[in-house]
Every structure is written in structure tokens, then in C-alpha cells.
Amino acid sequence: MRHAMKRWVRLVLILLCLGSAAAAVLYWQWPRHTIEAVTVVEARPGTIEQVISATGSVEARRKVLVTAEPGTRIAALYFDEQDIVAKGQVLAKLDDIELVTQLRQMETALNVAKASLADAETSLAHAKALYDKGYIARQEVEAGQRQVELSRSQIAEKQATLQLLKAKLDRTLIRAPISGAITRKLVEVGGVVSDGTRGISASSGGQLQPMAIAEIAHLEALEFHVDVDQTEIGQIKRGQKAVIILDAFPDHRLHGVVEEITLSSVEEISGRVRYKVRVTLEKTTLPLRLGMTGTVDFILARKEQIPTLPMAVVLQRGGDEFVFVVENGVARQRSIQVGLRNEELVEVTAGLRAGERVIDQGRNKVRDGQPVHILNGQR
Known part of the structure; x- marks a missing residue:
């Protein structure tokens, strides 16, 4: 009886050990069979542009x-900064008191010379009449002719001087050389136009060079100026297409073409090395203004109607890129190869068949072989 009891106790202990072992196995294996709720997406035909982005502003070409x-003094100004002016419009008047005085004196001198010529011509005609009658010698007629020629040369000289003075007087009216907007006003009424260095330019042949009183920006041709980092400037080429979105018009895409890339870098206190790029803007009906800021995307490559996935669903591990696809209700890890990408989409070049379902939400929770339940109703 006692022997039978021991055998039953031994059997119960064995059963308890086997039950504990089975429970432990089930405990550790249970998470592998947890059904994870996920959403899925499919690769869809799309367009991807690979771009370099930079910020800048609208400027006049x-x-x-x-x-x-x-050395001339400003007598009057007829403009201010931001004014829109037309070609030929008078912008300023220089002090012309001295020129007006010289002009009046020369007009008086010219009238005197004309009167002298008239007297000389009358005397010459009288001398010729007397010479024809034999009353005077030929030398007197020749002297009269010389006096007429001298008077005529004096008149021609004074007329030339008068024209020069009128031209100088006309130049006291400073006119706009082009139509556009006044971007800088560099003088004030009563001020004297500076020669910049108070010296004489060596390249001017010893003559003082004209100095600026204003700056006009031509508004018919606008550009977008940006500074691009040295690590990216090598990918930008002249003639490259670009898309600009201005902060003032965020819902509009402006198109442009790279016009120039400067050879010298832009100096920055931070030590960054950047280069200025000029992008010619295509004509638009938007009311653009100088200085408007925005972002430009330089288009490096563009592909249309290619299989794409949202960038977020592609995972990386050890340099490999992969996704989780759903096969017969189970998540399967699938290595893929990608091409162009931007901030939202990535091109799938290999590893994925059309119509396959790729896990989106839940992608970071599932493991290869784990059962899944699709929430967004796709097949």
C-alpha cells in the first residue's frame, strides 16, 4: 500500500514538471503568434523629382x-526710393546758375558777332563797287574779304560754344536711363555729387568720372538669387530647371532656369562656404516685388510613371533596405532596391511585384512570419 502511494506521488510530480515545462514553452512562444493590427499600401505609379533646395529672394536681373x-550741386530731386519711373523721366536737376549766366553772355557775344559780320559785308560790298570804278586799290577789297571771313569764323566759334553750353544745360536735368523702380537714393537736395575717392581715376585719362545719385532696377526681367552650399554646388549646372515657391504666394509654383553660378564664394562669418546662383524667372501674372523670399528646388533628375512607395514604409538595417509585405495573412520581410527619392516618395526598382501589400502602420512592430490583421480593408 505504501509502495503504491509512493508511485502515485512520483507520477504527480512528473506530471507537474511536464505541465510547468509546457506552460513555459507556451509562454515564450505566445508572442510570436500574436496577431498585429496593421495598415497596408501598394506601390503606385508616380512622379519623383530629385532636388537640391535653397532659400533666396527675388532680385532684378x-x-x-x-x-x-x-562736383555738381543737387538743386532739386523728383523721386524717392521705391518710386516707379519711366525711361526719360526727369529725376533730378543740378545747379545751373553758372551755366545760364554763361549761356546769356554767349548769346550776347553771338549777336555782336552777327552785327559785326553785317557791317563787314556792307563795307566789302562798298569796297568792291569803288574798286570796279578804279577809285581804290585791290588790297582794300582783299582786306574787306578777310574781315568778313574773320567775322564768320567768330560766329561759327560762338555758335559751337553756345551749342555746348545748351548741351551742358540739358545735362543738368538728370533723366532715368531705363524704366523701373528706384531701389536706392544716394543724394539729397543741396548736396554735392561726390567723386567717390576725391581723387582722379587712372583709367579715366585724368578726368573725374560721373558718380551715382540713384539706382534703378529693371522690373521686366526678374531673377531669384540663392546661396548654395559648396557640398551641393557641383550638382548644379547652367541651364538646369528650377521650381520656386515664394513665401508670399505659397500655393503657386514659379518656374525658372539657372542663369549663372558665381566662381567666387560668398563670405560668411560662420565659416560656411557657399556660392551665389542666379535663376531667371519665367514671366508670371503674380505681382512680384523685389526682395520677396522663398525656396528654390533645383531639379537634378525626374522620372514619371514609375512604381513608388511612401518613404516612411521603407526600413533600413545594416545598409540594406527592406519592407514588410503581407502574404496569406502573415508579415514577410522583403529586401528591395530603390532609385530616386524625395522627402515623401521612393522609387522601387526591384524586389516588389505589382499589387503586393506593404505594411505601413505597424511596420516597426511586426516580425518576419508574424500573423497580421489588415485594418484599412485592402485585399
Whole structure:
């Protein structure tokens, strides 16, 4: 009886050990069979542009300095900064008191010379009449002719001087050389036009060069100027297409073309090395203004109607890129190869068949072989 009891106790202990072992196995294996709720997406035909982005502002392609002779005094100004002016419009008047005085004196001298010519011509005609009658010698007629020629040369000289003075007087009216907007006003009424260095330019042949009183920006041709980091400047080429979105018009895409990439870098206190890039803007009906800021995307490559996935569903491990696809209700890890990418989409070049379901939400929770339940109703 006692022997039978021991055998039953031994059997119960064995059963308890086997039950504990089975429970432990089930405990550790249970998470592997947990059904994870996920959403899925499919690769869809799309368009991807690979771009380099930079910020900048709208600038005029052409800016012209309005100049005046150094040393002249500003008598009046007819413009202010931001004014829109037309070509030929009078912008300023220089002090012309001295020129007006010289002009009046020369007009008086010219009238005197004309009167002298008239007297000389009358005397010559009288001398010729007397010579024909034999009353005077030929030398007197020749002397009269010389006097007429001298008077005529004096008149021609004074007329030339008068024209020069009128031209100088006309130049006291400073006119706009082009139509556009005044971007800088460099003088004030009563001020004297500076020669910049108070010296004489060696390249001017010893003559003072005209100095600026204003700057006009031509508004018919606008550009977008940006500074691009040295690590990216090598990928930008002249003639490359670009898309610009201005902060003032975020819902509009402006198109442009790279016009120029400067050879010298832009100096920055931070030590960064960047290069200025000029992008010519295509004409638009938007009311663009100088200085408007925005972002430009330089298009490095563009593909259309290619299989794409949202960038977020592609995972990386050890340099390999992969996704989780759903096969017969189970998550399967699938290595893929990708091509172009941007901030939202990535091109799938290999590893994925059309119509396959790729896990989106839940991608970071599932493991290869884990059962899944699709929430968004796709097949």
C-alpha cells in the first residue's frame, strides 16, 4: 500500500514538471503568434523629382546707376526710393546758375558777332563797287574779304560754344536711363555729387568720372538669387530647371532656369562656404516685388510613371533596405532596391511585384512570419 502511494506521488510530480515545462514553452512562444493590427499600401505609379533646395529672394536681373558729373550741386530731386519711373523721366536737376549766366553772355557775344559780320559785308560790298570804278586799290577789297571771313569764323566759334553750353544745360536735368523702380537714393537736395575717392581715376585719362545719385532696377526681367552650399554646388549646372515657391504666394509654383553660378564664394562669418546662383524667372501674372523670399528646388533628375512607395514604409538595417509585405495573412520581410527619392516618395526598382501589400502602420512592430490583421480593408 505504501509502495503504491509512493508511485502515485512520483507520477504527480512528473506530471507537474511536464505541465510547468509546457506552460513555459507556451509562454515564450505566445508572442510570436500574436496577431498585429496593421495598415497596408501598394506601390503606385508616380512622379519623383530629385532636388537640391535653397532659400533666396527675388532680385532684378538688371540694375542701372543714374550718374551725374562730380562736383555738381543737387538743386532739386523728383523721386524717392521705391518710386516707379519711366525711361526719360526727369529725376533730378543740378545747379545751373553758372551755366545760364554763361549761356546769356554767349548769346550776347553771338549777336555782336552777327552785327559785326553785317557791317563787314556792307563795307566789302562798298569796297568792291569803288574798286570796279578804279577809285581804290585791290588790297582794300582783299582786306574787306578777310574781315568778313574773320567775322564768320567768330560766329561759327560762338555758335559751337553756345551749342555746348545748351548741351551742358540739358545735362543738368538728370533723366532715368531705363524704366523701373528706384531701389536706392544716394543724394539729397543741396548736396554735392561726390567723386567717390576725391581723387582722379587712372583709367579715366585724368578726368573725374560721373558718380551715382540713384539706382534703378529693371522690373521686366526678374531673377531669384540663392546661396548654395559648396557640398551641393557641383550638382548644379547652367541651364538646369528650377521650381520656386515664394513665401508670399505659397500655393503657386514659379518656374525658372539657372542663369549663372558665381566662381567666387560668398563670405560668411560662420565659416560656411557657399556660392551665389542666379535663376531667371519665367514671366508670371503674380505681382512680384523685389526682395520677396522663398525656396528654390533645383531639379537634378525626374522620372514619371514609375512604381513608388511612401518613404516612411521603407526600413533600413545594416545598409540594406527592406519592407514588410503581407502574404496569406502573415508579415514577410522583403529586401528591395530603390532609385530616386524625395522627402515623401521612393522609387522601387526591384524586389516588389505589382499589387503586393506593404505594411505601413505597424511596420516597426511586426516580425518576419508574424500573423497580421489588415485594418484599412485592402485585399
